[in-house]
Every structure is written in C-alpha cells, then in structure tokens.
Ligand SMILES: *[C@@H]1O[C@H](CO)[C@@H](O)[C@H](O)[C@H]1NC(C)=O
Ligand SMILES: *[C@@H]1O[C@H](CO)[C@@H](O)[C@H](O)[C@H]1NC(C)=O
C-alpha cells in the first residue's frame with residue numbers, strides 16, 4: 497500500500513516535473529520578451545517623435561518661414577502664430593495674428609464699433625464674452641477664457657478662423673476688468689495684448705441711452721423683444737419715442753463717477769500698448785477707423801455697420817425734464833454736454 501502510494505506520488509511528480517519547468521521557463525521567457533518588446537517600442541517611439549519633430553521643423557523652416565521679414569523689434573511681442581486646437585489655420589498658418597481687447601462702458605457705441613471691426617475680412621471680435629458671470633469669477637477663469645480666445649479656439653459668428661489677423665473681445669470696465677486690473681495688465685503685457693479704449697465724450701447722452709435701454713428691457717415696445725441695438729430706422733424711431741426723466745439730484749455724482757472710472761481705467765492700463773478712442777470722434781471723422789486698423793496692423797479696408805442710431809438730433813427732445821437738467825448742469829464742468837450736438 498505504502499509502495500503504491502509512493503509510486504503514485506512519484507508518478508505525479510515524474511509526470512508533472514518535466515511539464516512544470518518548461519512552463520516556468522516559458523513564463524520567464526515571455527516576461528523577458530514582453531519587457532524587451534516594451535523597451536524596443538519606447539525606443540522606437542522616441543525616435544519616431546524625434547524624426548517627426550525634425551521633419552515638421554524642417555518643412556516649416558525650409559518651405560515657409562513664419563517670421564515676416566520687415567517687422568520692427570518693438571512689435572515682436574505683439575505678433576503671434578497661434579496653433580488652434582479646434583481647426584487648422586491652413587494656408588494662413590504663417591499670417592501673424594495680433595491680440596486686442598476693446599475696453600469700454602455700456603452704451604458708449606462699442607456694439608456699433610465692434611460690428612464695424614467685424615466687417616473687416618481679417619478681424620474677429622468675439623463680443624462681450626465676460627458678460628457671463630462664471631467666466632469672470634476669478635482671475636483663473638478670466639485667464640483661461642482669454643487663452644481660449646487668443647488661441648483662436650473661441651468660436652462665435654465673428655470668427656474668421658484661419659485668416660484672422662487680429663482677434664479680440666469687447667470688455668466692459670465693470671465686468672471684472674477694474675476688479676482684477678493688476679493681473680489683467682500683467683497678462684496683456686506678457687502675452688502682447690493691445691488695448692483699445694472706447695469711451696463716449698458726452699456722458700449725458702450716455703446716461704439717456706442707459707435709462708432708455710433699461711426701460712426697453714421691461715417695456716419691450718418692439719413686438720415684445722428687447723433690443724439694445726437696432727438695424728432699421730423704424731425700430732430706432734420706436735425706441736426713441738420713450739423719453740426718460742433724469743433724477744437731477746443724482747445727475748452730477750453719476751457723471752463724476754463715470755468720468756473718474758474711465759480716467760482710472762486708462763491709468764491702470766497705461767503700461768500696456770493702447771489707443772484711446774471716443775465714439776463721437778469716430779462718428780464725425782471716419783479716418784479714425786483707419787487709425788484703428790493701423791493700430792491693429794491689419795490691411796486698411798472700408799468698414800461698415802448695419803446698426804442704426806437710436807437717439808439722434810437734439811438732446812432736449814430726448815428727455816422729459818430738460819429744463820431741470822439744464823438748471824442742474826449750468827455752471828458745472830458738465831455744462832458742455834447740454835450743447836454738444838452732432839449729426840449722423
Ligand atoms: C474660480 O472660479 C471657478 C468657477 O466659479 C471655480 O470652479 C474655481 O474653483 C475658482 N478658482 C479659484 C482659484 O478660486
Ligand atoms: C485676410 O484674409 C484673406 C482672406 O481670408 C487672406 O487671403 C489674407 O491673407 C488675410 N490677410 C492677413 C493680413 O492675414
């Protein structure tokens with residue numbers, strides 16, 4: 497019996513032993529070959545990526561140098577060649593791109609000004625991006641949003657995509673711009689962003705426009721829709737029918753506050769590359785639009801807008817309490833606002 501068992505065990509051992517060692521060996525060989533394979537692969541991949549990098553660099557350098565030949569040294573920080581994640585710049589890959597931001601206040605003509613810029617073949621101004629509060633929650637979200645815009649990855653109806661030569665946005669002073677001005681100035685200076693200030697000289701007209709626009713938000717005389725900007729004389733005429741009453745106690749402090757805020761904005765951003773424009777000057781003198789195109793270094797074109805001005809003509813016709821307003825402003829630094837009229 498014992499011998500039987502012994503034989504039986506021996507049998508198992510003798511049967512299994514020869515099988516066991518090749519199995520273990522196979523495992524060792526397999527493991528080795530796997531590791532070796534991985535090593536070879538990683539070496540190969542490295543070489544492939546080195547090869548492709550060299551290949552692409554060669555193609556760029558040899559076929560189309562991206563550096564334009566005659567660019568002044570001071571301009572270098574403002575010239576960019578973005579690589580968008582969402583599309584290829586194709587044949588315009590080597591066209592330089594300038595970054596800009598229109599810094600303005602509500603009802604200062606910036607909507608109209610932006611439609612003019614966007615009528616240019618090579619300018620993409622993406623609208624009031626920071627009117628959405630989450631995007632201006634903190635400096636990280638602001639920077640993330642700006643990075644997206646300037647990398648041409650912010651796709652709006654204004655995007656000219658591959659052949660954009662100037663890309664930017666419209667940014668109101670009260671949309672996180674004044675609050676985070678230090679970090680934003682630093683961003684503008686390190687990334688090479690140019691600022692276009694657009695203000696209105698006649699702050700009384702601006703005040704009337706604000707009051708009328710906020711009235712329209714509730715009353716909606718245009719078939720129930722609220723419109724801040726209009727495209728037909730009829731719509732403009734309907735919106736201009738409303739005449740606000742201006743609180744004469746608040747008028748001077750309010751005008752002063754806006755004046756101080758704009759002066760402060762220009763001062764905060766005085767280390768950035770910038771241009772200061774006034775709505776009235778552009779209306780009176782369209783060559784100001786050529787100055788803007790030169791500032792953005794885009795080819796000069798005729799710029800057009802379909803927008804129709806809502807409030808035109810004499811100011812006295814646009815408010816309910818003109819006599820009180822005249823009394824309140826006469827003899828103050830703002831008296832000229834009563835008289836400076838212009839024609840479109
Ligand atoms: C910034 O705001 C975003 C969105 O509100 C939030 O998710 C994020 O945690 C904030 N970051 C910091 C550093 O506060
Ligand atoms: C402007 O756009 C046109 C057409 O898309 C393109 O051919 C041209 O190179 C662009 N100009 C600049 C300066 O990028």
Ligand SMILES: *[C@@H]1O[C@H](CO)[C@@H](O)[C@H](O)[C@H]1NC(C)=O
Pocket residue numbers: 717718719730731734
């Ligand atoms: C309001 O709608 C009617 C019918 O669609 C149209 O005829 C009229 O011109 C609209 N008015 C305005 C001010 O848009």
Ligand SMILES: *[C@@H]1O[C@H](CO)[C@@H](O)[C@H](O)[C@H]1NC(C)=O
Pocket residue numbers: 743744745746
């Ligand atoms: C004007 O504003 C002041 C201060 O807010 C207020 O006390 C006053 O009642 C207002 N006047 C009118 C006519 O609404």
Ligand SMILES: *[C@@H]1O[C@H](CO)[C@@H](O)[C@H](O)[C@H]1NC(C)=O
Pocket residue numbers: 763766767
């Ligand atoms: C910017 O403003 C500050 C403070 O008023 C002033 O000291 C500085 O000289 C100004 N810089 C430029 C470039 O104008």
Ligand SMILES: *[C@@H]1O[C@H](CO)[C@@H](O)[C@H](O)[C@H]1NC(C)=O
Pocket residue numbers: 781783784787
């Ligand atoms: C119009 O603007 C241009 C450029 O800013 C300026 O040189 C010119 O003197 C202005 N013309 C008038 C009539 O103001």
